[in-house]
Amino acid sequence: MDGKVWHAAAAGFEAARRLEGVPEGHRARNLHGHGFQVRVRGALPSGWADFPGGEVQRLQAQLGEVVAALDHHLLNEVLEEPSDERLARWIGAELGLPLEVGVQSMPTRGVDLDGAGRAHVWRRYAFQSAHRLPNVPEGHKCGRMHGHGFEALIHAQGVSHDQLDALWAPLQSLLHHACLNELPGLENPTSEMLSSWIWRELQPTLPGLAHVTVFETASCGACFDGRGWRTWKEFTLDSALRLKRAPADSLHARLHGHTYTLRLHLAAPLDELMGWTLDFGDVKRLFDPVFRSLDHQPLHEIDGLADCDTATLARWVLAQARERLPQVDRVDLYETPGCGATLHLGTDTPALPI
Numbered sequence: 236m237d238g239k240v241w242h243a244a245a246a247g248f249e250a251a252r253r254l255e256g257v258p259e260g261h262r263a264r265n266l267h268g269h270g271f272q273v274r275v276r277g278a279l280p281s282g283w284a285d286f287p288g289g290e291v292q293r294l295q296a297q298l299g300e301v302v303a304a305l306d307h308h309l310l311n312e313v314l315e316e317p318s319d320e321r322l323a324r325w326i327g328a329e330l331g332l333p334l335e336v337g338v339q340s341m342p343t344r345g346v347d348l349d350g351a352g353r354a355h356v357w358r359r360y361a362f363q364s365a366h367r368l369p370n371v372p373e374g375h376k377c378g379r380m381h382g383h384g385f386e387a388l389i390h391a392q393g394v395s396h397d398q399l400d401a402l403w404a405p406l407q408s409l410l411h412h413a414c415l416n417e418l419p420g421l422e423n424p425t426s427e428m429l430s431s432w433i434w435r436e437l438q439p440t441l442p443g444l445a446h447v448t449v450f451e452t453a454s455c456g457a458c459f460d461g462r463g464w465r466t467w468k469e470f471t472l473d474s475a476l477r478l479k480r481a482p483a484d485s486l487h488a489r490l491h492g493h494t495y496t497l498r499l500h501l502a503a504p505l506d507e508l509m510g511w512t513l514d515f516g517d518v519k520r521l522f523d524p525v526f527r528s529l530d531h532q533p534l535h536e537i538d539g540l541a542d543c544d545t546a547t548l549a550r551w552v553l554a555q556a557r558e559r560l561p562q563v564d565r566v567d568l569y570e571t572p573g574c575g576a577t578l579h580l581g582t583d584t585p586a587l588p589i
């Protein structure tokens with residue numbers, strides 16, 4: 236099984252800025268500050284790391300050095316008009332590697348640069364809603380009226396955060412504290428149907444819309460890009476490991492552990508009756524034997540697993556998952572938040588969001 240490996244790293248910094256490109260009277264013209272988060276990912280040149288399997292650690296260290304130049308600084312003294320997009324481009328140039336870069340200035344907003352260097356502004360909106368899925372089999376828990384703290388993540392090009400907020404506001408009024416089944420077009424409000432419904436509502440006035448991602452719960456959801464759906468299911472693994480190829484005196488050669496975030500991405504055609512691609516519950520059930528072989532286990536003792544770096548692990552997980560769930564075409568595995576590897580099949584780069 237081939238596929239492309241992308242390594243990922245994340246770092247934060249605290250900094251002040253003033254923005255002059257925003258309209259007259261906008262509060263961001265005043266001196267203000269943020270706790271920024273930066274995420275980068277991409278294919279690294281072979282032999283780039285200090286040892287095979289050490290890519291995440293080196294990328295993390297290099298990103299840490301770059302953001303240290305911004306930490307507790309006035310960003311206007313480092314670069315002109317330090318918007319999220321300009322910061323992302325500056326960080327990418329400083330790193331000098333073929334990476335996608337995302338800068339988050341607040342937990343609910345940021346900018347992601349995609350593989351072609353295009354800037355996607357994103358905003359995350361929360362709404363508290365009830366729903367039931369009318370076509371699920373008798374006894375399925377989602378057939379009962381229940382509710383979620385949903386979140387929608389909107390990625391668009393050629394738009395500002397304020398413009399996105401204005402376009403989103405009418406949808407927030409419809410979705411928040413509402414029963415989704417009562418909204419025309421949302422009679423079967425699965426994550427898939429909700430993401431494409433939001434797309435149809437926004438796209439006519441937002442031609443740069445790139446992705447609508449709906450988080451049904453913190454661990455599952457669907458993404459629609461105007462052509463098709465992708466879904467994901469996330470798992471938390473608590474596992475021990477040592478990196479077999481790390482130098483003997485390295486911290487990574489020592490027995491240690493991580494609380495991993497593992498995200499399975501699935502691409503499948505829509506089941507028109509169910510309104511979903513594959514039941515998240517089925518994904519969880521079918522993946523469970525693989526989950527059990529990893530969770531609360533010493534990973535370096537698993538037969539057939541060459542090493543325990545996130546890229547090697549992600550390759551092993553993808554192979555195991557596809558034996559049970561051939562729809563899985565991408566695995567993201569993070570050993571700490573934002574730091575890890577993505578393995579994806581096919582020629583396209585992984586879909587946003589970073």
Ligand SMILES: Nc1nc2c(c(=O)[nH]1)N=C([C@H](O)[C@H](O)COP(=O)(O)OP(=O)(O)OP(=O)(O)O)CN2
Nearest residue numbers: 377425426427452454455466511512513514515516
């Ligand atoms: N492909 C889809 N599958 C499911 C959807 C959906 O919209 N698309 N929706 C549901 C239910 O509405 C359910 O409330 C959420 O699913 P569930 O698998 O229970 O997710 P959880 O995060 O609550 O599961 P954990 O047990 O916490 O992992 C079902 N399937």
